[in-house]
Amino acid sequence: MKQNTKIxxxxxxxxxMAMASGMIGTVCQAEDILVIDINTAGHDRWLQKGVKTSSQVSTDLAQCKVWIYAVKPQNIHEAIEGSKIHLQSDTLVISIAAGLNTQSLSAWLGSQDNPWPGLVRVMPNTPALIGKGVTGLYAMASLGEKDVLLAEQILTSIGSVVRVHDESLLDAVTALSGSGPAYVFLLIESLVGGAMALGLDDKQAKKLAIETILGSAELAAVSDQEPAALRENVTSKGGTTAAALAVFEQHNFRETVKQAMQAASDRAIEMAGELGKS
Structure with a gap:
């Protein structure tokens, strides 16, 4: 059912842009969206969608039920300071800024003594650009369930949503799905490079690599077997796959992945400390 929530x-x-594209016609209409962006060069593509744009904050912001802060993490404090005067008692605030926790954000939106209670922090990923994203969501305990469900509905328009009840788990979400597309793209690069070294041309290698990953992911999604069992199904004793996997094991592939994800999670925690001091 189409709603007329102003966002x-x-x-x-x-x-x-990815979020708005999914939301239009599902949770709101194009004319119900207001985009505030100081970069006026990007306004045309929004206007072509029928969305309202502005280069500065105005009283129009007060009419919006949902605010989505989609600026770079290092700019969000300034953005909040310039807009929070228009917050209403029932405004739902969603932050997609990495590395900034709700303690800092809610204090900036309100004050240290009276932090803003209506806040959701989310970690989407870039496949949202084609409606195939997955988003981790954490809602402050002070937020009503109705607003949490509204946030989930908005995010479902760009993919699937995983809700966590411990904010620290968003660091794990960042390390997995937030940064994960880069890991997959690195794997594609590596597969293409390996295939070309074996004699395939770039076009052949890229198609085979991408289609293999797509098909394998879809199989894992629909199968009732665990990924380990699916891997074993492909691996014949003494065969080609076993030979390849042995090399991965020799180079501690699993441990390398764990260490990489730990590094991403640690950096998210560091960023929270650095940016939260603003």
């Missing part, structure tokens, strides 16, 4: 994006980059 504001503070920041109009690619992720904001």
């Amino acid at each position: 504001a994006f503070i920041g109009g980059g690619n992720m904001a």
